[in-house]
Amino acid sequence: MPRTVIDGITTRYAVTGDGPPILMYSPGGFDSRLENWETLGIYRRTGILARLAASYTCITFDRRESGLSGGRVERLSWSSYVDQGAGLLSHLGFSSAFLMGGCVGCSSVLALARAHPSLARGLVLYSPAGGPRYRITQHARFATHAAYVRSAGLDAVVELARSSDASFTKDPRVGPWVTVIRTDPAFAESFAKLDPARYELLLAATARVLYDRDTVPGAEPEDLMALDVPALIVPGQDASHAPSAARYLQECLPAADYWDMPVADQESTAPARVLEFLNAH
Structure with missing residues (x-):
């Protein structure tokens, strides 16, 4: 599996599929490995990576300090993960991409879109991590x-x-x-x-x-309110993926498309809903 060095830190990544690019920040907290898109919970059950890769170029990677990517002992911030994602897109020769995050990956997506809005063709925020x-x-x-x-x-x-x-x-x-x-x-x-x-x-x-707030971290609400990028929000519903966190993003993002679908009913329809959003933008 290929690797590249971004800001002095090794990043392990994979590119699958063909079509417009999607940079995918993995779910899994401090274990945000690229395999999680195919092995973890709802992402495994929906088969969402394979479905997306049939029409899009899916760029998955181990977040720094996860999997087989490297790391550096320093004060970590969301900008640390912004630099990794933006650097990987540059390494692969993409000037823009759809940005998709699962779980904690949503915070990195928001931070990247805020820092580099021209990179973001659209955002998919799947089960955003957040809540008290x-x-x-x-x-x-x-x-x-x-x-x-x-x-x-x-x-x-x-x-x-x-x-x-x-x-x-x-x-x-x-x-x-x-x-x-x-x-x-x-x-x-x-x-x-x-x-x-x-x-x-x-x-x-x-x-x-x-972790500075009782909702989705990653970007200030005022910055989100000024972010004119289409966004699909797929809500979660547990202690780490509070429904209130998804509703917060709906309130803050001016071009938000909130999918008001219970988690129990998402498994059979989520890939189609995400593809519908991507195809429209």
Whole structure:
């Protein structure tokens, strides 16, 4: 599977299908691997990637700090993921594309569209992650990891990461850089030598910047209200994908097309609805 280096960080990606390009930010939180479009929950059950690839060029990738992409210990923000997506489009020679996000990928899509509106032909926001319980859960994960670093040290984080295949979501103790620790020995060595106090400050800043509101993070509401890009919103309905988060996007995005369909009824019709939207734009 091809890889490229964007801003000094390796990105693993795949290009499938033929037609207008769709840059697809993967679902899965801090385990946002490209395979999730075919193996995770509703995305697997709908077969949406295969359906889209029959008519479009689908660009999927491991988000930095996920899968086999690389990473860098720094304060993470949504602009970190903007740079990765925009850099990948540039690497592939596309000056614009449809942008699609699943789950947490919706926040990256919004941030990219806000930063580079000329890149965005249209947005598909599938089950956007957000809501008060989502924010509380994310902050708790970072707090759990910080507490483990404080009690056991960074060497123990490296050892724990290498002793299991648990993600940051499954076992918060391993932290948000766990996949890079596992796949890059030089990174793991340098990670273990970080100053723990400064690392803890970085964790606190990352959690605050990424999860700063009780709805969909990624872009300010005023910026969304000025974003004149067609957008299809497919709502979710659980603690991490609150219906209120999808309704918030409907309220903020001036060219929003809100698909008022219960999650239980989406599986058989979602690919057709997404294709209908893409074909219209």
